[in-house]
Amino acid sequence: xxxxxxGLVISHWSKLIENLQTSPMDFYASVEEALKRRQIPELMxxxxxxxxxxxxxxxxxxxxxxxxxxxxxxxAAPFGTGFFFSSWLSTLPTGLGxxxxxxxxxxxxxxxxxxxxxxGAFFGFLLWLIGIPALLLFLGYLxxxxxxxxxxxxxxxxxxxxxxxxxxxxNTYYISDTTSMFQSAVxxxxxxxxxxxxxxxxxxxxxxxxRKPIMKDxxxx
Numbered sequence: 001x002x003x004x005x006x007g008l009v010i011s012h013w014s015k016l017i018e019n020l021q022t023s024p025m026d027f028y029a030s031v032e033e034a035l036k037r038r039q040i041p042e043l044m045x046x047x048x049x050x051x052x053x054x055x056x057x058x059x060x061x062x063x064x065x066x067x068x069x070x071x072x073x074x075x076a077a078p079f080g081t082g083f084f085f086s087s088w089l090s091t092l093p094t095g096l097g098x099x100x101x102x103x104x105x106x107x108x109x110x111x112x113x114x115x116x117x118x119x120g121a122f123f124g125f126l127l128w129l130i131g132i133p134a135l136l137l138f139l140g141y142l143x144x145x146x147x148x149x150x151x152x153x154x155x156x157x158x159x160x161x162x163x164x165x166x167x168x169x170x171n172t173y174y175i176s177d178t179t180s181m182f183q184s185a186v187x188x189x190x191x192x193x194x195x196x197x198x199x200x201x202x203x204x205x206x207x208x209x210x211r212k213p214i215m216k217d218x219x220x221x
Contacts, residue, residue, distance in 0.1 A: 010070070011183055013190075013213035014086035015206065022083055022197050024076040028063040030196070031074060034189035035065065040182065042067050065186055066092060069152055070179065072186045087190055087213070089183050097156025104160060108132050136160075137167075144168035187213055 032045050044066045049059040050073070065072035075086040111132065115124035142148045143164075155161045155169065191211055198205055 008091045009088060009216050010091070010179065011089040011187075011213045011215045012087070013187065013211075014084070015194075015210055016079060016082050016084045017194075017198065017203065017206075018082040020083040020198065020201055020203060021078060022076075022201075024061065024078075027076040027085075027193060027197065028074065030193040031063060031189055034192050035186065038185050038189060040067065040185050048073070067182050070182055072182075074190060085190070085194060087187065089186075089213075092152075093156055094153040095156075096150070096153035097161060098158065100150075100153055100157040101160055104136075104157075136163075140164050140168050183213070 028047065035043060035045065046064050046066075048062050048064045050062055060075065060077065063074040063076075065074065069092050071090055071092045073088045073090070075084070077084050108128075112125070112128045115128045115131075118124065119127060139148065140154075143151050143154055151169070154164050157164075191206070195205055
């Protein structure tokens with residue numbers, strides 16, 4: 001699955017409309033107004049600057065739309081004689097996943113050393129072999145119940161995140177449906193504003209095929 005500076009990509013849409021010039025800031029403001037009319041719960045919007053390439057490259061301003069762990073980044077920019085639009089629906093990372101993974105490895109080897117030192121090779125290794133999975137299951141249960149914060153970071157951790165996701169955070173119809181609803185509502189708002197812009201410039205509306213976003217294999221992860 002594709003990764004960006006944001007996280008795992010769920011869907012992507014883009015279109016270059018020829019002979020169109022408009023203001024990116026006006027477009028972003030219109031999308032924000034279209035989203036307000038839809039009254040999407042727990043929605044936050046902001047403007048973010050992203051590197052076009054490496055850290056020494058220029059930056060481009062995006063409209064960011066966040067709902068829980070999901071983030072939409074909307075781009076509007078002139079390109080030659082036309083105007084380019086794109087949207088990326090991704091997960092919002094914490095950046096802590098790799099540290100949780102490394103911390104778990106270090107902690108497991110420390111416990112192994114202590115068990116071997118206190119109980120000997122056989123019983124120490126046996127306790128470690130049984131105790132580590134039991135401890136991880138217990139911590140996973142506490143995190144899934146909200147007793148310990150940091151579920152988003154755990155989900156990002158290599159191997160650990162996949163196991164946690166399968167045991168404590170399986171994909172459900174509800175998760176799939178709410179993700180699809182958020183994707184559809186924001187994409188609809190973007191299309192609405194683009195339709196207004198193209199109509200004002202006497203340009204043809206986008207076809208159904210041109211409107212369709214490319215969905216990634218998010219639910220099969």
